[in-house]
Amino acid sequence: MAEAHQAVGFQFTVRPDGVDIKLSQEVIKNIYHSGVTAWKKKAIQFKNGVLTGVYPASPSSWLIVVIAMMSSLYIHIDPSLGMIDAIKDNLPHRDCMSVQTRAVLSSVLFATGLWLFLIYLLRYALKALLSYHGWIFESHGKMSTSTRVWLSLVKMLSGRRPLLYSFQASLPRLPVPSVKDTIHRYLKSVRPLLDNEQYNQMEILAYDFKNSIAAQLQRYLILKSWWATNYVSDWWEEYIYLRGRGPIMVNSNFYVMDLLYITPTHRQAARVGNVVHAMLQYRRKLERGEHAPLRALGTVPMCSTQMERMFNTTRIPGIETDIVQHLTDRKHLVVYHKGRFFQVWLYTGGRHLLPSELETQFQRILNDTSEPQPGELKLAALTAGNRVPWARARVKYFSQGVNKVSLDAIESAALFLTLDDEPQGYDPTKTNSLDTYAKSLLHGKCYDRWFDKSVTLISYTNGKMGINAEHSWADAPIVGHMWEYVLATDCFHLGYTEEGHCKGDVNKGLPQPTRLQWKFPAECQEIIESSYLLAKQIADDVDFHGCLFTEFGKGLIKKCRTSPDAFIQLALQLAQFRDQGVFCLTYESSMTRMFRDGRTETVRSCTAEAVAFVRAMGDAGKTNAQRLGLFWKAADKHQNMYRLAMTGSGIDRHLFCLYIVSKYLGADSPFLKKVLSEPWKLSTSQTPQQQLSLVDINKFPKYVGAGGGFGPVADDGYGVSYIIVGENLITFHISSKFSCPDTLYLVPDIHMNIYKAGCLIAHSSSVHLVTTLRTKFKWTRS
Incomplete structure (x- = not known):
């Protein structure tokens, strides 16, 4: 144990003539360096705090x-x-x-x-x-x-040279839209989804709400917008995430993949050593506020609040609601391997462990052949099941003794690491390699990820990596920002030896990783098993498919003078309609980080213009010129909706907050109930690419990420995440449920419809593009 190893440095003997004290010079040296590092860190934080403050x-x-x-x-x-x-x-x-x-x-x-x-x-x-x-x-x-x-x-x-939080005090507050505008935009968004009778009923509900309690609810929201830094974000975190009593595995957590084509080393311990060290470097800069703030157009700053809780953060279960526990300056991580939990210290002598030292520690864990303690193997399944049983078990079985000490070690760790015992990653020779990779990252075996941790780092035997992230504390772009930094640092700054090991000397004098100790009665083990069986049922029902669209990408789409995101969203509408035969309420996530404490807003992608374009694509009586005209209208409409969402004029967050106020006041609103109960059968999100621009992907085209994904939001719907990589690649992560027989064919439809839409817009844009498409893809005008 680490404590036992350090204890031998201080010895004393009681003698007749007094106490003889012996101090180890090595320990005194480490204490000195730790103190110097701590004071240096405080001085830097104070300096950066002053710079940010003024x-x-x-x-x-x-x-x-x-x-x-x-x-x-x-x-x-x-x-x-x-x-x-x-x-x-x-x-x-x-x-x-x-x-x-x-x-x-x-x-x-x-x-x-x-x-x-x-x-x-x-x-x-x-x-x-x-x-x-x-x-x-x-x-x-x-x-x-x-x-x-x-x-x-x-x-x-x-x-000049702003720090991470320099702009926070200058960011504007998220404005509260007028009720009139929100209702008008809402009715327009649902018009293509409802028949005349349904629409008339919805219109009556909307105007009854507007003419009755809407003004009263709006006044409370405006008051909150004056008082709080953001009138949405705290309620969004509380009621959308933390109050949910169902499993967060699959239903809330999301994943991020490794580099698509490159594996820097196939040595598992070495890869984790570099990646963890790069994450510690990122965390140090984060704690000091030294990262440059993300800015649109290189000028307009984005809010950085979400980044504060990236590390040392755990979602703690409760009976009625969970809480997000964020600590500071945690000096260890917890590792899971083959059913055992290990605590690994990240510092020695006041500094981070070097990559080679971390590799040594992780290799020790991989070499450990001890057996799991009774109940230890599937312990993490508690975080994958329903929240109430986990909350009750935590109070009853983890509030004292060795269980409390070990659970505290996990929940206070900088991050959670799983050393998996199987290979994963993209393999072009296997048609389903991305599918199994995605499912492994999203839920694994249901007991080998600590789903409550803000970040669970996952390592595979072939050197591939990935992340499972808890969603309440932040959104995917925040994790993506960190992951881009880590991958670039791993590959281009830290590197590996010719044998694939981490660079640097091997320090064999480090204390051994510490096994966490557990003692579970039979009743607790039954609760663990029950949570596991529920989680396994959820995981087994998840159908995943990852696909790479390489026919063309952002380069061709931009040459055709349209937004890549609007293009893909229209292709998704076309695919959804051909798959299901009906249009559905579609969710696309948009960020609102141009405002203080901003998170997300919904873009309702299924517009009347999109419906007209999709119907024209299946109408033999329409010419390509007519289809193209409808495409431009639909693309322009989508871009305008996206911009409105980004600038605080969205629909859904405003209606959500009005609903929360109505519940506080005990005011019943059939309109708000109806709106918030509508299912999102097609839930989509674009993963941002190159937020940091640390790697020139034109020069290093193989060093591109595969993005990430999430589980289906509706039982009979799809979850679609996509990332536009460079100029000629779009990666899709598509999820649905096996239990729904109607969600089977979206993947081939996406390929077909992106291809057809590309041909359509290229046909009108330039003869050169048409020639290219005909030659490369054997496309003909018919």
Whole structure:
């Protein structure tokens, strides 16, 4: 055990002539280095806190203002208009100071006040500028003069070298849309999905709501938007995620895959050593706030709040609601391997373990042949089952003794690592390799991932990696940001030896990983088994398919002057209709991080324009020119809906919050009940690519990620995640349920309809593209 290993460094013996104390020089050296590192970390955090606190100004600007005020004293000019003299006359203990001292102190105080006033003035000016979103509605590649002026002003007020949280105080609040606009947009969104009678009934419900309690509910929301930093996000986390009492495995958690084509090393322990070390580097920069903030157009800042809870975070089960527990500065991780749990310390001598040292630790675990303790093998299934049994078991069986100590070790760990005992990853020789890889990351064996941890890192025997992420604390782009950094650092900065090991010397003096100890009575083991059986039933019902669309990608779509996202969404509508024969309510996730504490909004992709285009594609009486015209209208409509969602004018978050207020007030609303009970049979999301741009994929085309995915939202629907990789690849992750016989054919439909839509728009765009498509894909106009 680590504690036992370190204990031998301090020994004392009681003798007749006193106490003889012996101190190990090695331990004293480690204590010294740990103290220096801790104080250095605190100093850096304090410095970065000051820089963030005064941004967009800098501490040096305070000195400039002070010098300017002091200089004015000697040239007998008073820029304070008498305020310096007023401060001088009201200084405490002024009789004990000379006239010159009082003058200098008064000037410094006035200069400091003026400096703080200018900081707040700059922040509010920047916030006012960032509240303007007209730029996002302009056509791609075209920028008006007003937008150019606006961008120049934003750049001018944004300062130099901002830190991760520098812009937080300048981000605008998410606005509350008017009830009238939201109801109008809602009715337009459901019109293509309802027949005349159903639509008339919905219209009556909507206008009854508008004319009755809507104004009262809206007033409470507006009040909250003034008081809270975001009127949606806390309720969204609480009621959508934490209050759910069903299993979070498959239903909530999502996964992220490794590099698609490249495996840097096939040595499992070595790959994990580099990846964990890269994650620790990322965490150190995160805790110090040293990452550069993500900015749209390289200028417009995005909110960074979600990143705070990436590490050292666990979802704790409760009877009525869960909580998200976030700790700071955790110095260990917990590893699961073949039914055993191990604690591994991440620091030695005040520094992170080196990749070679981490490899040694993980190899020790892989070499360990001990057996699991009774009940230990499937313990993590508790996090995969229903939340209430897990909450009750946690109170009853994990509140004292060795179980409490071991559970605390897991829940306080920086992250959770699973050393899997099978190979996974994309294999072009196997048609279902992405399918099994996705299912393994999403649910595994139902007991070999700790689904409550913010991040569960998964390692396979062939060197492939992946992540399973709990969803309540943040959204997928946040995890993707970290993962891009880790993969780039792993491959291009840390590297491996020719034998595939981590670079650096092997330190064999590290304490052995510590086995966590458990003691479960028979009743607890029955609860574990019950949770496992429920989780296994859910996992066995998940049908997954990953597919790579390589015929063309973003490059061709952009040449055809349309949005790649709108293009894919229309192809999905076409595929869904041909698969099911009906249109359905479609969910596409859009971010709202241009606002303080923003998370997501829904884009309702099944619009009347999209329906018209899809029907035209199946109408033999329509010409390609007519179909293309309908395509442009549908694409423009989708882009406008996406932009409205991003800028705070979406539909669903507003209606969701109105519903929450109505429940608090005990006010019944048939309209809101109806809206929030509607199933999303097609749930889609685009995974962002290259948020950090650490790897030039044009130069290194094989170093591309495979994206990630999630489980189906509806029992009779599809979950579709896609990532547009580079210029010529689109990767799809499609999920449904085996128990639904109607969700079987979306994968081939997606391939066919993206291909056909590409041919259609290319046909009208340029003769060269038509020739290319005909030659490469044997496409003919008929």
